[in-house]
Amino acid sequence: MVSPLWAWDGLPLAVVLSSFVPGVLIMFLREEQTLLRNTLNMTGALAKVGFVGLMLQGVAAGASYEWAFEILPGLELSLAGDALALLFVTLSAVLWLVTTVYAIGYMEASRNRTRFFAFFSLCVTATTGIAMAGDLFTFVIFYEALTWATYPLVVHSGTPEAIRAGRTYLAYTLGAGAILVVGAVGFEVTTGTVAFAAGGVVDPMAVEAEPIRYLLLFLCLLVGMGVKSAIFPIHGWLPTAMVAPAPVSALLHAVAVVKAGAFGVIRLIHSLFGIEVSWEMGLTTLVAVLASFTIIYASVRALAQTDIKRILAFSTVSQLSYIALGVALLDPLAQVGGLVHLVHQGIMKITLFFCAGVIAQTLGVKTVGAMGGVARRMPLTMAAFTVAALGMIGLPPVAGFISKWYLGLGALGAGAPWVILVLLASSLLNAAYFLPILRTAYFDEPSESWSDPWPHHRLEADWRMVLPAVITAALSLAVGVFAASDWSPLGWALLIVERGGL
Amino acid sequence: MNPVDLYMLAGIAITLIALYAALTRAHLFWKVLAINLMGTGIFLILLAAPSRRTPEIADPLPQAMVLTGIVVAVAATALALGIALRVIARSDLPFLPDGDEDDPDSPGSTGEASR
């Protein structure tokens, strides 16, 4: 019998290489080789989605993937494809494909596209590596690689403002990265392993013997993971990094980089310390409280912004903490909520950034006050924006509702009803900063100073930018409407928790 | 005090005095000379060493070492004098300048402020 395609052991490596190889090849291209560059990008993105699709089939059928390569005696570059890894890999692979189309349109007239696309691919590579890391050592390698690979994208425009933002970004992420490495090595020496395992690898007896040591290790690792998932008080880099081009903000600062941090928190609590041990040490409470505070605090900050991208950035900070909050609650449903929000928030937020990017690129509109009439000028884009914004607020049947529903149920199950208050307050605040944007766009008079006033017999903007936004908006509706399907993110998150995959 | 110990002590004394001179004298030729002298002091220690341990047997090893050392010293002196002459030719002074001109922190630097 011919073994199915998904039975190939090398799939995890193929998933990583499918963005790495194009990235490296693009580095050698000249600026004007646009066609070749785009072909490489699209081929890589499509290949990645294909490989991930195969792995999804395999994991659904009960297979699991492991691929390892010894770097040092006893330390391996280890890639594993289990259900949890695939949740994140699928998200980044699909969104990378969409973003590639978007970026080709968005960057058309920009300089240094070769550098841009090369590092973009490297960032995606690092993200997939983080998702599939089979142990802490591999995780740290890709996590730190993601940090430096993102820097050239943040400073892409080369303006003094971008350089400053880049410096802030590095100060936060590398500083925390150094702490992460120290924590990781300490964890290895203390527990004798770097492996990720469902239920954790920390021995509860050992924690009782040396509580301070384990506490410090947890805090080191939490700082390292927390900085990318922008948990208060180490969230400051994210709003600053919004000077990056829109595709970067969309994919990296709404999905890849920040999700890598959130994913790290999941790994820390569930695969290293184990939820029970973390709970007994009181650390889940710490994470839950920090996350709750971040949710409220960032929403309040978002209210005070006028720049659309900065509003979105603070909204990201706030929404990311839903994930940390969910996985820190000792209840399966809350964990489902946190996991599913990893996907839902990604799809919705990337839509918002796509739209903000098209509007800024086409009309030159960057602030809420200038949004007047945009809905008439760009109906498709604003429709997509509206769907995603309503989803963020948590209106059914958009994806965000599902996340909040499960988080709420889980909070009750975990005996933490105060979380419901946090969720409610956050929803109100979300409404308070998103609805004014919609109101202005739909009901206010158009501005006179648009850089591209009215389209005649053509689409409202470059189709390569409008289409991705429409697709992701449709996706955020679809994952909400069809949440009951086995193949929806919710179905997959339930599968992870059922299989004890956390 | 037997003569061998005297050699030893003299060797150590010459080495240390020469080291002091090499570090403190500013004139390049003094420095080169002092370094030569320092080598000689060490050779003296080496030559005295075997007689101190086993006075009755001749030990060829120190002599081999000192001979090699002399060759090295000649080469080093030649190179040092050669470079010293070039320093003098380029700066008209037989001294090494105090500060380091390219160092933004040192006095007399022409470097612009770092940014």
Add this chain to the structure above:
Amino acid sequence: MTPFELWSTVVIFGPLLASVVALSARPALLRAGLVLGSLSALVGSAGLWRAVILYGPGRHLLGGWGQPLGIELWIDGFGVAMLAVTALVGALTSLYANSYFGDLSELSVRESPAGRGARFFAPLWLLLWTALNGIYLSADLFNLYVTLEILGLSAAAIVTLAVSRQATVAGMRYLLVSLIGSLLYLLGVALLYVQYGTLSLEGLAAIGPSGPIPAIALAAMTVGMAAKTALFPFHAWLPPAHAGAPAPGSAILSALVVKGSFFILVRLWFSVYGGGSPEGLVLLGVLGSGAILWGSVLALRQVSLKRLIAYSTVAQLGYLFVMFPLLIPEPGLWNADAWTGGLLLAISHALAKAAMFLAAGNMSYAVAQDRLTAISGVAHRLPMSFFAFGVGGLSLAGLPPSAGFVGKWLLLRSAFETAHWIWIAVIAVGGLLTIAYVLKVLRYALDRDEAPEDFRPVPRRMEWAAALLALAAMALGVRALELVELLLVGGPFPW
């Protein structure tokens, strides 16, 4: 003839013969010398690597004469690892030098400064290479002295190949420090001979030197070698000398030459003295930490490209001394992670620093200046050099994937294992400072969107040499297994 005898002969006498060949003024012979030296070093160290893995440490009595009067070579994992990295860096730097000093086939301008550089760089460098290989294989203290002197003399001569007054002054200062350092070492050798009547490293290790005279000897040798390794606070001579030399010279000096005296220090403290005194080890570690912090701060303040890289060498050498207190946490025990981690850092520094100096050489070659402000926009014309500098910097900073990262991981691990908390902070902070000064250069290079106008094209070969070195530093971060195995053959106590 055993493989040890065959390949150790090739690895030492190949470059020596090549240096004689390169003394000829004929361009073809100059180039032949560089090729011969590179090939024999590469092939010889590969052969020794294989032999050491197969048979363990080995020896070679030159001409059949043993110690004390004959010269004996000792081949173990540490020495072969250093030989191998020297061969790799050396071969690529030779390739670079071949283009850097102008086309060697046109030595018509022999009297011009460039002509002089082209004429004398190759023989001096090949002699220096011979000396380094000799150090890594020496089995007795006096042989170490002779090779050390050859190393110091040829290195100082290379600095003065640059024509500027600053370079001449720097070369003079370097030579003086080097000579005094070697003589302090020789003083220690003499004292040890007075005490024990032997110069064999193995024999001394068997005796286990202790007592006041050996202690004074160790102190004298350590000060001498620390001065030559530019260990803080003896570092002041290094930046002008390393920055003043012609670009391939800078790469050799910073990447390789300082490792020669570092190698001797490791041999003395561990292989011969069995760890020396714990206080001494901690003192060296403290000086190393001082070097990391002070060197990095000074690197950040520099306005000239090569100066900045040279100060970075001061800082990075500090890491190698942090290894000292971690290696022997308590008497009688040694920590393998500290050993492999520290030496991996030494090796990755050699690769990365050579890549950075060559890349910097390309940038200043292109704009004929060395000021950081002058290289603005160079990245657009020299993407490969920019890449090499960036990747080299990545490795220095210990960011993955790079040899610097795995080295730091191991060193941190040893610090945790031995519960030396303070070194953990030093290692972590040093990495962040490194990033700061590497980024400073990258920012200048990217500063403008257009390339500078008065731009001299850089030969492709020079760009490739830098990029390949950087890639090697990166590759070692993905696969360090074999090198670690090699380093453990013999370990710090090979006898």
